[in-house]
Amino acid sequence: MKIDILTLFPEMFQGVLGSSILKRAQEKEVVKINLINFRDFSTSKHKTVDDYPYGGGNGMVLKPEPIFAAVESITDHEKARIIMLTPQGKTFNQRIAEELKEEKHLIFLCGHYEGFDERIREHLVTDELSIGDYVLTGGELATMVVMDSVVRLLPGVLGNEGSVETDSFSTGLLEYPQYTRPEVFREWKVPEILLSGHHQKIEEWRRKESFKRTLERRPDLIDINKLDEKDRALIKE
Ligand code: ADE
Numbered sequence: 001m002k003i004d005i006l007t008l009f010p011e012m013f014q015g016v017l018g019s020s021i022l023k024r025a026q027e028k029e030v031v032k033i034n035l036i037n038f039r040d041f042s043t044s045k046h047k048t049v050d051d052y053p054y055g056g057g058n059g060m061v062l063k064p065e066p067i068f069a070a071v072e073s074i075t076d077h078e079k080a081r082i083i084m085l086t087p088q089g090k091t092f093n094q095r096i097a098e099e100l101k102e103e104k105h106l107i108f109l110c111g112h113y114e115g116f117d118e119r120i121r122e123h124l125v126t127d128e129l130s131i132g133d134y135v136l137t138g139g140e141l142a143t144m145v146v147m148d149s150v151v152r153l154l155p156g157v158l159g160n161e162g163s164v165e166t167d168s169f170s171t172g173l174l175e176y177p178q179y180t181r182p183e184v185f186r187e188w189k190v191p192e193i194l195l196s197g198h199h200q201k202i203e204e205w206r207r208k209e210s211f212k213r214t215l216e217r218r219p220d221l222i223d224i225n226k227l228d229e230k231d232r233a234l235i236k237e
Contacts, residue, residue, distance in 0.1 A: 003033045007110040010035040012140045025157045038070040060114040080105035085139030089128030094169035101153040110139030173214045176206040211235045
């Protein structure tokens, strides 16, 4: 997968791209991530990228020219998903991450402080995403969130550190409780069933705990009417 990130603050990405899973994914060449400062594409004397809003009002608006020029400088941009990060976008979730992981090329567009000229939305961008109902100072943190959750799904990225299949949300449920050694910590014991070696019983216990946790914390994720007989029996227990 190729990812291009258009931002006025490329240095914000150093930590995230240079550490842990995202670093390794790049080293393994599962993903190629490229930072583009779209200020470099401004043709004005002072490298201006924003201007006052037509009609008046507070704040500045990002001009279309540098952003169009930056995107058009990217090879094969016509085939890419061009994603604008904005609180006005569709709320990002695991289903969208699964959809984006199938793409060969993503371009992220990060605004900062200000809004985008509407023509960028209308004639350049293919998707608008929000990471939640709150306002950040810019799209950079939101891009990092979306990119991280997409890249970890790419084949060969996680190795043994995590299983994508049992992640919260990928099963439609929150993840079940996990334990590791010691068997007794202070006076708190690991549930007996997990030490039993009885794989089928352990699977059942985990599925039941997942349901219990999801019903308690995120009942909105469960549609009781869509459950099969086995799961319906599980949550009645
Ligand atoms: N830019 C500012 N706030 C944002 C949010 N909540 N999601 C995505 N991009 C943003």
